[in-house]
Amino acid sequence: MTGTVGSSLPRVVIAGRPNVGKSTLFNRIVGERRAIVEDEPGTTRDVIEAEVEWGDRRFVLADTGGYEQGDLDRFGPLVARQVEAALAGADLVLLCVDSEAGVTPADEEVADLVRKTGKPVIVVATKADSERREAVALAEASALGLGTPVPVSALHDINVVRLLDLVAERLPETPPSIERDRVRLAVVGRPNVGKSMLVNAVLGEPRVIVSEVPGTTRDAIDTDIDTPFGPFTLIDTAGVRRRGKIERGVEYHSVLRTRAAIERSDVAVLVIDGSEGVTAQDTHVAGMVLEATKGLVVAVNKTDLWGEGFEARRRELSAQLRRKMGFAPWALVAFVSALTGRGIDDLLRLAAEARAARRRRVPTGELNTLLRAAFRKHAPPVVRHKRLKLFYATQAGVDPPTFVLFVNDPELVHFSYRRYLERTIRTAYDFEGTAIRIIFRPRNVQES
Known part of the structure; x- marks a missing residue:
């Protein structure tokens, strides 16, 4: 093994049978569309993770594929193993059931799996976007025997804040985040x-x-x-x-x-x-x-x-x-x-x-000396009775390395001469492994 994976943060795992709204809930909490959401069951196959900060708590939120025993889909056994591994490493499980469909035998199978892990669990009744669905969800999901369900609608952002408050109560305090340059x-x-x-x-x-x-x-x-x-x-x-x-x-x-x-x-x-x-x-x-x-x-x-x-x-x-x-x-x-x-x-x-x-930078003086020598060694071709002239060059930025060359007329730059100048810069300085950007601007832009 080349490296070590992961984070010391608590891990909250979203689990449930296929198509109960796990990825929609994940995307709502994370605040961006990280997991693909479709009506097609089994859309999420891998475990997708993101760090979440709520109040004074930070944790890793994991979205898992739909768990279904006896799934005949070719990926079913692979997804099941991923879910089981994720649950084994969880500090808290969000067990999702569909309030619209009610508790199904497949939900009971996932609940049994979660119960056997002995992990703390919050039952989340998803798609509860009306009072009727909330009432039905509370009644049916309570029968799983895993505590009082929390009815939410991730799509309409109903009760998601309440759910996150409950998650924060279940998790230990976490140290301040230290940003690493990854x-x-x-x-x-x-x-x-x-x-x-x-x-x-x-x-x-x-x-x-x-x-x-x-x-x-x-x-x-x-x-x-x-x-x-x-x-x-x-x-x-x-x-x-x-x-x-x-x-x-x-x-x-x-x-x-x-x-x-x-x-x-x-x-x-x-x-x-x-x-x-x-x-x-x-x-x-x-x-x-x-x-x-x-x-x-x-x-x-x-x-x-x-x-x-x-x-x-x-x-x-x-x-x-x-x-x-x-x-x-x-x-x-x-x-x-x-x-x-x-x-x-x-x-x-x-x-x-x-x-x-x-991230490499070239000093401005060295860059200008290099490019002026390149122009003397190999003069630009004549285009429409005019020849390209270089007045000044600078490295404007990194990530990617970006060089701005102020010239008499950018339209005189032939693509072959652009490649020549790029090779000149690369030969003098080690930019192997990355694309670089060269921008030609007219001199009047520099003067303004």
């Missing part, structure tokens, strides 16, 4: 290349459902981990398919969530299948990362399948990457096996290096 790492790629297995290999425990069925992961799942290479937040995302294969509904939202995960990451780990090589869809996902100007580490997974031909296959894949991902020659590459754990430390080390590169 590297936000989005694990991205097309479906079924081993993203979730890779995350589990890093964590050292099965936090994300792994299946051979493409599209298993639907939500973007955040997990904090402390490693010898620094603290990370791992974001496991749904696989991105070609546009023509994206369906509306859950999978459509998953792709949007993947794009959002890339946007809020520092570095993206693009997982590709080492047994198949670099595909057009791999380059499409890499393009999404480049478009967002993020750090990029390519994780060539499933290298355990290479056997004795490891070195030859590694050279072949390296050549493929240079050929098919020439638009991002600065990307770092790690050869890994999520199954055996090979290369995981190397992957985290490269991700930390990419994050450090995103």
Whole structure:
């Protein structure tokens, strides 16, 4: 195991049968749409967590998949094991039942499971958006024998504050939060290349459902981990398919969530299948990362399948990457096996290096000396009888490294000359592992 997972904060686990409103309640408490919500039962498959602060209490809130014994769905047993593991680590359980449907045999099965854990529990009667439903919920849910239910409507924000007050009463006081500078790492790629297995290999425990069925992961799942290479937040995302294969509904939202995960990451780990090589869809996902100007580490997974031909296959894949991902020659590459754990430390080390590169600053004087020498060495091409002239350059920011060049006319910048200047900066300073941004502005903007 490479690092240690988690938090010393108390853990509150939301549990219940499928489609009782667990994710809606989670999203209401967290205050943002972290879990996908659809009418389709079984939408949430993995355990999704977020830190919550209420009054003087802080805790980790976990949303679990719907628990149902004997579920014939291919993911049913995997979801059940995830729920059982989450309950085992809970300090408090929020057992959700649907006030509209009433208590069902499936609810009683989940209640029995929670009762056997011996964990403190609050029964939450969800979808109670009327006095009639509240009354019915109190009567039926009380029969579970787990205390007085709390009727809530997460959708309409009814009694959620009361529920949080009860949660706070059940939890111990927590110390003030200490912000850690974590590297936000989005694990991205097309479906079924081993993203979730890779995350589990890093964590050292099965936090994300792994299946051979493409599209298993639907939500973007955040997990904090402390490693010898620094603290990370791992974001496991749904696989991105070609546009023509994206369906509306859950999978459509998953792709949007993947794009959002890339946007809020520092570095993206693009997982590709080492047994198949670099595909057009791999380059499409890499393009999404480049478009967002993020750090990029390519994780060539499933290298355990290479056997004795490891070195030859590694050279072949390296050549493929240079050929098919020439638009991002600065990307770092790690050869890994999520199954055996090979290369995981190397992957985290490269991700930390990419994050450090995103924070690197170039002194203004050195930057101007470098670029003036580049202009003298290789003059810009003449465009419409005019030649590009550089007046002044500065690094305007980091995350991503952003350079502003004041010139006579930005329209004179040819894309090949832009690439030349970027290579010049990268050769002089170590920006390997991250995209950089170069902005050309007319001199009058500088003067104003």
